[in-house]
Amino acid sequence: xxxxxxxxxxxxxxxxxxxxxxxxxxxxxxxxxxxxxxxxxxxxxxxxxxxxxxxxxxxxxxxxxxxxxxxxxxxxxxxxxxxxxxxxxxxxxxxxxxxxxxxxxxxxxxxxxxxxx
Amino acid sequence: xxxxxxxxxxxxxxxxxxxxxxxxxxxxxxxxxxxxxxxxxxxxxxxxxxxxxxxxxxxxxxxxxxxxxxxxxxxxxxxxxxxxxxxxxxxxxxxxxxxxxxxxxx
Numbered sequence: 207x208x209x210x211x212x213x214x215x216x217x218x219x220x221x222x223x224x225x226x227x228x229x230x231x232x233x234x235x236x237x238x239x240x241x242x243x244x245x246x247x248x249x250x251x252x253x254x255x256x257x258x259x260x261x262x263x264x265x266x267x268x269x270x271x272x273x274x275x276x277x278x279x280x281x282x283x284x285x286x287x288x289x290x291x292x293x294x295x296x297x298x299x300x301x302x303x304x305x306x307x308x309x310x311x312x313x314x315x316x317x318x319x320x321x322x323x
Numbered sequence: 324x325x326x327x328x329x330x331x332x333x334x335x336x337x338x339x340x341x342x343x344x345x346x347x348x349x350x351x352x353x354x355x356x357x358x359x360x361x362x363x364x365x366x367x368x369x370x371x372x373x374x375x376x377x378x379x380x381x382x383x384x385x386x387x388x389x390x391x392x393x394x395x396x397x398x399x400x401x402x403x404x405x406x407x408x409x410x411x412x413x414x415x416x417x418x419x420x421x422x423x424x425x426x427x428x429x
Contacts, residue, residue, distance in 0.1 A: 241418060243366075251358070251366065251409050253418040265416045268324070301365060308413055309356040309371035316365055 208232040210240075210302050210314035217320045223290040226317045228302030235283040236260040239305035242276065242287045246298040256305065257285055292321045325414035327421035334427045341397040343424045345410030348391060353412045355393040357386060360423075361406040369408075370395060402428050 213227040228240060241256040255266035257276040264276050270289070278285045285302060300317045303310035328346045335341035345355060357370040368377050370386035373393065383398045393412075397404055405428045410421040 243418075243420075245360075250407075250423040251360070251411075251420045253420060256418070267417060303366075307371070308354050309368055310358070310366070310411070310418075311368050311371070311377065313365040313367075 208304065208312040210304060210312055212300075212302060212314040212317045215318040215320070217322060218292050219323060220293055220321055222292050222321075223288055224292060224319050225286055225288040226300050226302075226319070228285045228287070228314050230259075230283045230285070230304070233304075235278075236280060240276075240278070240285040241303045241305060241310055242274075242300060243303055243310070244298040244300045246295065249298075252298075254287065254289075254300075259285060289319075292319075294321050297321045325412070325417075325419050327410055327412060327419055329408075329410060329421040329424045331422070332425045332427065334429060335397075335400045337402060337428055338399055341400045341404070341426055341428075343395045343397075343408050343410075343426065345393040345395070345421045346391055347393075347412065347419075350391050350393055350412065351389045353388075355386070355388050356411050357384075357395045358409045358411065359404075359406050360409065366409070397426075400426075400428055404428060 209231045211229045236259045239256045242254040257264045259278045275288045302314040304312040354372045358366040360366045369384045373388040385396045407423045409423045
């Protein structure tokens, strides 16, 4: 079955960077985009961007342009999302999710990133 | 940028029908999907391509999309359906989420 397993919780200081991983299994990794979505405390879902694991091509939400980098390693079927210059309002649960057509049909378990001095 | 608008909250009595709307300019020309989000859990896809239910989603969940409004309908709402619901569409290669609707079953 399709599984996306994310790395564990992180605590970072303002200005630092965080890199979250998403290990995929149960399907052909290069056949589906991986998206990254976050939910800050008390807020809604916010799309960060996506990566094509086949080509490495990316699309980022304008809000995160210049601060986010999405990569993948096909040898270990893992996608990565790195967010730099962290601020307190980047505190959120970060999810990876697989594109199935125009929908996000499979989600990781979420990774809590806390940004605190 | 494209925006999707949802009501912040909807309340329904158990066994009744809940309707959650999602509005956007010419939204009916796009495919819409819906996610359920419960506290401490990952989002779950409940409707895709306007009207389709993934396997494992109960038949009481249905969707429609026409004009400027998409609607998620939950018939015979149960207590377990309580949670936040988000609509989602695409704006070119960008994913857009609605602001979310808190469904309360009381």
